[in-house]
Amino acid sequence: MERAIKEEKRVFMTGNEVVAWGALAAEADIMYGYPITPQNEVMHYWTRLAPKHGRKFLQTEDELSAGFTTIGGVLAGRRAFTATAGPGNILLQEPVSMAEMMRLPMVMAIMQRGGPSTATVIYSQQEVNLTTSGGNGEALRIVYSTATHQELYDYTIKAFNAAWKYRFPTFILGDGYQAKMREPLVMYNPQDKGVEMAASEPFVGKEGKFGEGREPAHLRNAFSMEEELYEVVMEHIQDYNKITPQIVEYVSLGCEEADLVIVAHGIVSRAAVAAQEKLRREGYRVGFFRPITLRPFPVRALRKVCKSTSKFLVVESAFGQLARLVKEALFGLEAEMDEIFMPGLGITSEKIIGHVKKKSELKV
Amino acid sequence: MSASETTMPKSWRLETKPHKFCPGCGHGLVLKVLGQVVDELDIQERAVFGCDIGCSLLAWDFFNIDSVQTHHGRTTPVITGIVRANPSLIGIAYMGDGGGYAIGSQHLVNAANRNDKIFVLLVNNTNYGMTGGQMAPTTLPGQITETTPYGRDVDETGSPTLGPEMVAAISSETAYVARGTVSNMSKLKKFIKRAMENVVAGRGFSFVEVLATCPTNWRTNARDTWKFLDEDMKKYFKVGEFKTLPTEREE
Amino acid sequence: MKRLAKVVIAGEGGQGVQSIADILAEAGNEEGLEALYIPNFGIEQRGGVSVAFVQIADNLIGSPKFEKGDVVVALSDRAVNRVKCHVGANTIFVYDNSLIEIAELPEKTDDYIEEEGECRPVEKEDQPVSLPDKIGKVIAVPATDIAKKELHPRVFNVIILGAVVEAARIVGEDSIKIAIENNLGKKFDKNPELRELNFRALQKGIDIVKEALVRS
Numbered sequence: 001m002e003r004a005i006k007e008e009k010r011v012f013m014t015g016n017e018v019v020a021w022g023a024l025a026a027e028a029d030i031m032y033g034y035p036i037t038p039q040n041e042v043m044h045y046w047t048r049l050a051p052k053h054g055r056k057f058l059q060t061e062d063e064l065s066a067g068f069t070t071i072g073g074v075l076a077g078r079r080a081f082t083a084t085a086g087p088g089n090i091l092l093q094e095p096v097s098m099a100e101m102m103r104l105p106m107v108m109a110i111m112q113r114g115g116p117s118t119a120t121v122i123y124s125q126q127e128v129n130l131t132t133s134g135g136n137g138e139a140l141r142i143v144y145s146t147a148t149h150q151e152l153y154d155y156t157i158k159a160f161n162a163a164w165k166y167r168f169p170t171f172i173l174g175d176g177y178q179a180k181m182r183e184p185l186v187m188y189n190p191q192d193k194g195v196e197m198a199a200s201e202p203f204v205g206k207e208g209k210f211g212e213g214r215e216p217a218h219l220r221n222a223f224s225m226e227e228e229l230y231e232v233v234m235e236h237i238q239d240y241n242k243i244t245p246q247i248v249e250y251v252s253l254g255c256e257e258a259d260l261v262i263v264a265h266g267i268v269s270r271a272a273v274a275a276q277e278k279l280r281r282e283g284y285r286v287g288f289f290r291p292i293t294l295r296p297f298p299v300r301a302l303r304k305v306c307k308s309t310s311k312f313l314v315v316e317s318a319f320g321q322l323a324r325l326v327k328e329a330l331f332g333l334e335a336e337m338d339e340i341f342m343p344g345l346g347i348t349s350e351k352i353i354g355h356v357k358k359k360s361e362l363k364v
Numbered sequence: 365m366s367a368s369e370t371t372m373p374k375s376w377r378l379e380t381k382p383h384k385f386c387p388g389c390g391h392g393l394v395l396k397v398l399g400q401v402v403d404e405l406d407i408q409e410r411a412v413f414g415c416d417i418g419c420s421l422l423a424w425d426f427f428n429i430d431s432v433q434t435h436h437g438r439t440t441p442v443i444t445g446i447v448r449a450n451p452s453l454i455g456i457a458y459m460g461d462g463g464g465y466a467i468g469s470q471h472l473v474n475a476a477n478r479n480d481k482i483f484v485l486l487v488n489n490t491n492y493g494m495t496g497g498q499m500a501p502t503t504l505p506g507q508i509t510e511t512t513p514y515g516r517d518v519d520e521t522g523s524p525t526l527g528p529e530m531v532a533a534i535s536s537e538t539a540y541v542a543r544g545t546v547s548n549m550s551k552l553k554k555f556i557k558r559a560m561e562n563v564v565a566g567r568g569f570s571f572v573e574v575l576a577t578c579p580t581n582w583r584t585n586a587r588d589t590w591k592f593l594d595e596d597m598k599k600y601f602k603v604g605e606f607k608t609l610p611t612e613r614e615e
Numbered sequence: 616m617k618r619l620a621k622v623v624i625a626g627e628g629g630q631g632v633q634s635i636a637d638i639l640a641e642a643g644n645e646e647g648l649e650a651l652y653i654p655n656f657g658i659e660q661r662g663g664v665s666v667a668f669v670q671i672a673d674n675l676i677g678s679p680k681f682e683k684g685d686v687v688v689a690l691s692d693r694a695v696n697r698v699k700c701h702v703g704a705n706t707i708f709v710y711d712n713s714l715i716e717i718a719e720l721p722e723k724t725d726d727y728i729e730e731e732g733e734c735r736p737v738e739k740e741d742q743p744v745s746l747p748d749k750i751g752k753v754i755a756v757p758a759t760d761i762a763k764k765e766l767h768p769r770v771f772n773v774i775i776l777g778a779v780v781e782a783a784r785i786v787g788e789d790s791i792k793i794a795i796e797n798n799l800g801k802k803f804d805k806n807p808e809l810r811e812l813n814f815r816a817l818q819k820g821i822d823i824v825k826e827a828l829v830r831s
Contacts, residue, residue, distance in 0.1 A: 012644040030449050038656070058448050061474035065441040068434065068471075072445015075412075075432060080449060098435055122656065148675065177679045181653035182637070184644045204412045204430035204446065205453040214409075216377075218425045219432040222417065267679065274677030350682045 001027050004053050008188040015178040016041030018149050018185060019083065019109045022156025024049055025190055027197065028107070029078035030056040032069040034088060037121035038176040039111040042083040063088040067095025067106070074104045075219075077202025079160050081107040085176070086115055089127050089134070096169050097135030101221040103236065105163035105200070109156065109172045111179040114344035123176035124344040125266055128321035131173050132295040138233060140240050142170040142247055143295040145266040149185040151292075152178060157190050164198035166243050173294065175317075177267050177346065240296070248301070249292035254280065255305040258287030260338075260356065263302075263326055264315040265291050268347050272315055275352035286356065291325070299329040306333045315340040315352055373399030375408045377428045384422045386493075388589055390576025391419060393546040394487055395426055397553045398456070401560050402429065407454050412446055414439040416459035416468070419493040423458055437468025444471075444480045454564055455482040461573075462492045465501040465525045472531070476569050479536040483563045483570040485556070486527060489578035490597065497581030501525035504596060509581070524600050531571045532606035538568030541607035545575035547594050548603070558608060567609075575601055618648075619672040620785040621681050624775075625698045626690030628665050631772030634798065635688075636667030639779060641794035642786040643671035653679040664697040671785045682734050686782045688775060690714065692744045700734035704749040707782045709824070711775070712755035717744050754782065754827045761819060770816035777820020781828075791817065 004024040013021075019042045023031065031050070033043045047057050060066045066082045073080025084092050089110055099106045112127040114120030133139040142162050144155040155172050163170035191197060208214035223229045251269070253276060255261050264272035269290040276288040289305055291298050306312075312335060314323040319341045327337065340347060340355055372381070376399050385391045402408050408429055415424045417436035424433045434442045443455035464472050464486040472484065491509050492498040498511040502524045506515040532541040540562040544552035552574060559570035575597050579589040622639065626632040636652050643650030648671050655666040670676045683703030689695040689710045695717065702708050710717070746753070758774040766774075773795075780791050795813060796803070803810040 010644075012641055012650065032445060032448075056448065058444075060441065061470050064438065065444075065471055065474070068438045068441035069445030069448065071434075072442045072447070073449035074445075075442070076446045076449035076453065078449040080445070094435060095438070098438075176656075177653060180656055181651055181679050182640060183651040183676070184649065202450070204432060205410065205450055206430075209409055210428060216428045217430040217432070220424060221433050221435075222421055222424075270676070271678035346678060346680045348681050349677045 002053060003189050003191070004049075005187050005189045008186060008192070010184055010186050012182055012184045013149070014041060014180055014182050015149055015152050015174055016111070016180070017045045018152045019156055019172065019174070020045035020049055021187055022153045023081055023160070024053060024055070025153070025187065026157040026160040027079055028055065028081055028160060030058070030073045030080045032058045032060055032066045032073065032080065032082050034060050034063050034066045034084065036063070036085050036088040038113055038123075038179040039083045039085050039109065041179070042109060042111075063091035064094060067092045068098075070106045070108075071095055071099060071104055074099075074106050075203045076205060077200055079107070079164070079200050081109065081160070083109040083111070085111045086113040086127070087118065089130055093130065093134035096141060097137055098221055099169040100135055100137055100140045100236070101232075102219055103167040104169065104203075105167050106169045107159050107163050107172070108169070109174065112173070112175040120344060121176065122344075123317065123346060125175060125268060125317040126321065126343055127173070128294060128316075128318060128325070131171050132325070138237060139295060140168055140236050141295055142166070142168050142293065143173050144171065144249075144292060145173045145294050146178065147267055147269050147290075149178070149183050153185055153187060157195065161196065161198040162247060164200050166239075166247070168240065173266065175267055244296040247293055248296050248298045250298035250301050251288070251290040251292065252301060252305060253288040255287035255289055256308050257285060258309045259285040260311045260313055260359075261287040261289050261305055261309050262313045262315060262352065262356075263289045263322065265294060265322055268315055268317055271347050271349040271352060274349035275356070278349065278353055279356055284356065294322075294325065297325050297329055302326065302329045303333060306330055306335055310334055311336045311338070313338045313340065313352075313356065315347055317342050317345055317347055319343045373403050375399045375402040375427050375429055377425060380425045383426060385419065386578075386580040388577055388579040388586065389419070390489060390546040390574070390578070391423065391487060393549065394485070394552070394574050394576060395423055397549065397556050398485065399427060400553060401557045402427070404557065405560060405564060407560075407564060410452065411454040411456060412443065413456045413458060414443045416457075416463035417494070418460040418463055420458050420460050420463065420487060421494070437463045437466070437471065439463065440468055440471035440475050440482070440484060443482050444475050447480065447482050451481065451566070454560070457482060457484045459484070459486050460493070461486060461488045461490070461500045461502040461525070461527075465527055472527075473534060476531045476535040476539065476571065479539060479569050481563055481566050481568065483559050484572075485559075486571070486573045487576045488527070488573050488601065489576045490524075491578060491581050493578050493581055504600060526601070527573045528571060528606045535569050535571070535607060538562070539607050540568065540570040540609075542571075542605040543573045543575065543601060543603050545593065545598075545603050546577060547575070547590070551603070555605065558605075573601075575603070617673050618785055619670065619676075620686070620783040621684045622669040622686045622688070622779060622783055623666065623684040623698050623701045624669070624688040624690075624779065625664050625666045625694035627694070628662075630665070630690050632665045632690065633667050635772050635776045635779065636669045638776060638791065638794045638798055639783075639786070640669045640671065641797060642780075642790040643669075645790040645793050646786055648672060648785070649674060649676050651676045651679055664691070664694050666697060671783070686779055688779060690775065695744050695746070699746055702747050702750055705751045707752045707754060708746065708750050709754050709756055709775070709778050709782060711758045713757040713760040715744060717746060752828070754778070754824055756820065756823050758820065762816065766816050766819070767812055770813055773813050773816035774820040777817040778824045779820075780817070781821040781824035788821070
């Protein structure tokens with residue numbers, strides 16, 4: 001495939017544009033999509049770029065169709081993706097559950113908007129529950145929560161490679177702020193950086209004749225017996241657990257000597273890092289922990305943090321969706337959990353600093 | 365009777381025969397014709413067969429053709445996605461009346477309207493068979509089902525969906541649309557072959573609805589089954605071609 | 616010393632608020648700095664006040680929105696009320712006094728008060744136009760009048776851009792001119808006089824703020 005990015009370059013653009021370029025650099029062949037704010041410009045940029053690079057696009061009738069046509073693209077052996085948000089993410093969960101059962105490497109970019117229902121088209125972190133565990137199964141998917149445009153680019157590329165390498169549906173979880181804001185990043189050709197591009201291959205319509213090295217594919221997601229299903233699901237779970245250490249990513253700053261660890265993900269983690277730095281400068285012993293993969297969650301790393309600090313402040317633009325994952329990870333350990341929950345609202349570093357300072361026991 | 369009508373189609377998967385459909389079910393007849401057409405057009409290795417959930421699911425290992433189970437109502441977008449990504453493949457979406465006209469109707473309407481180069485083959489047996497015989501969009505007025513135990517009341521639940529008529533109205537000039545019946549196999553084969561040829565030629569969307577029997581849920585004996593298919597169903601569902609190339613059109 | 620400038624610009628739809636913010640952020644990027652621009656968007660945008668947030672800094676920027684701005688700009692009565700919660704004791708507040716009348720401008724205060732109040736704007740039509748008690752500096756820029764009388768009504772927002780550039784003092788004139796070229800270059804190519812007009816408007820805004828800051 002012709003390289004979409006000839007040379008490394010610094011650019012200044014919106015997050016939706018970054019996702020389109022990232023998909024192009026990741027050698028995505030086809031996007032299927034349905035309009036919903038705030039992800040629309042992913043399609044807008046893709047439809048402008050795609051024909052120049054021999055890639056394709058289909059606008060579908062809804063997000064069910066966007067998800068199932070994406071599955072079709074994957075079955076045909078193409079690196080296929082879609083992008084959506086909010087109510088569209090709800091519809092997308094149905095095809096994602098099929099992808100989990102059949103180990104289909106579909107890739108999705110989610111730009112979280114306010115919820116529940118139509119709510120706002122602006123911003124939230126309220127699609128964590130849905131994106132990490134929205135199906136009628138065991139949530140065997142990979143979810144990368146990005147914080148910067150550089151990460152949006154890096155993890156869009158990574159999402160395609162992880163999906164095709166491990167054969168689990170993979171999400172890039174952004175939000176409306178990331179979608180619409182502009183900031184600089186460096187675009188590059190992943191091969192030039194030594195990124196291993198996982199090969200894609202068809203599940204149906206392979207080359208060759210039946211009986212001559214090719215057998216007809218019979219792909220299933222329905223089973224008549226409990227035992228059959230159990231075996232298949234357990235095999236997937238074992239695979240998922242086996243690759244978890246290779247997939248899990250997180251950031252941990254100053255947690256070893258801290259009286260309090262601020263936990264945040266995605267764009268809120270930027271406010272949390274800024275708050276942690278400022279509080280440290282003022283003498284507060286504060287650490288910072290950020291899961292990059294929300295699924296699989298960096299359980300071991302967080303439990304290790306808990307051994308030196310048992311006080312956590314979970315900060316999120318949702319009402320406890322990240323906190324639920326944190327609590328689950330820390331189950332059985334002694335931990336105190338404080339919170340800043342602001343569903344559908346941006347969180348500033350000032351807010352976090354003010355909150356921490358109010359806790360008198362954390363004096364310098 | 366020619367040899368092709370007495371022997372199994374080459375594209376059938378022998379290990380899975382006899383098949384799993386109920387005795388007297390129309391699905392086996394439809395799939396027999398489909399297999400013959402695949403053989404005659406020599407597309408066994410280029411075809412991709414998608415099965416909806418419902419009785420049509422039982423066809424998932426019926427052929428030696430690349431086959432994929434999908435979700436209820438979602439076979440049309442899966443097959444659309446495959447063919448959009450790789451147009452050299454021949455996509456066949458196989459479904460029932462519930463999958464095509466109820467839960468997946470938006471996909472049928474939009475694939476037809478976009479003129480996607482796929483073949484949608486829909487079996488109409490006037491009920492949801494797999495789930496135990498509930499009312500379908502195609503259930504006849506007055507027909508008794510599990511969810512219309514006193515007979516379908518059209519004031520309450522509407523009239524039977526006329527699928528090919530609808531698809532013909534919204535599809536492009538290059539589409540092929542027909543309704544066949546398992547009571548006339550030679551005509552059904554002609555329709556399915558034309559539909560498939562239209563897709564193989566990359567001309568346009570192809571849609572065939574087939575009137576089929578379901579004695580299990582109709583609770584009919586052989587004679588009443590045939591009567592229901594050939595008399596009652598035909599009162600509402602006109603058999604014939606609704607859209608075809610002008611050169612092929614016949615009265 | 617690490618540099619960081621936080622700017623909020625607000626006005627009515629059609630005043631070019633988002634273009635000013637976009638060009639300012641792009642100039643930051645041209646300087647090789649971190650720059651982050653985020654519009655407020657959504658249903659609120661239609662008929663509501665248009666607000667843009669820009670941050671330019673040496674290091675990676677924190678949250679895209681913030682509480683107190685270093686420079687806060689309002690270009691309509693409603694906009695003043697919409698953004699006044701972003702005005703703090705160190706804020707330079709810029710407004711177009713040919714459009715807005717603010718009854719009693721408060722005295723400049725030197726004592727800095729740490730504020731942790733959250734900015735929760737409420738848009739009400741009948742609110743009187745007012746400002747908080749503690750403001751770093753208030754600068755009136757009669758951009759609309761100047762544009763009409765001396766330049767062209769269309770470059771009203773470029774005068775404001777000049778004022779912001781001078782008030783924020785984080786991007787140089789060269790970078791801002793490159794960013795203007797990036798955005799309007801095609802129009803300039805068709806009509807080279809426009810370039811001259813825009814750059815004069817930019818200079819006008821810079822000069823007004825420079826003078827106001829010297830006087831204080």
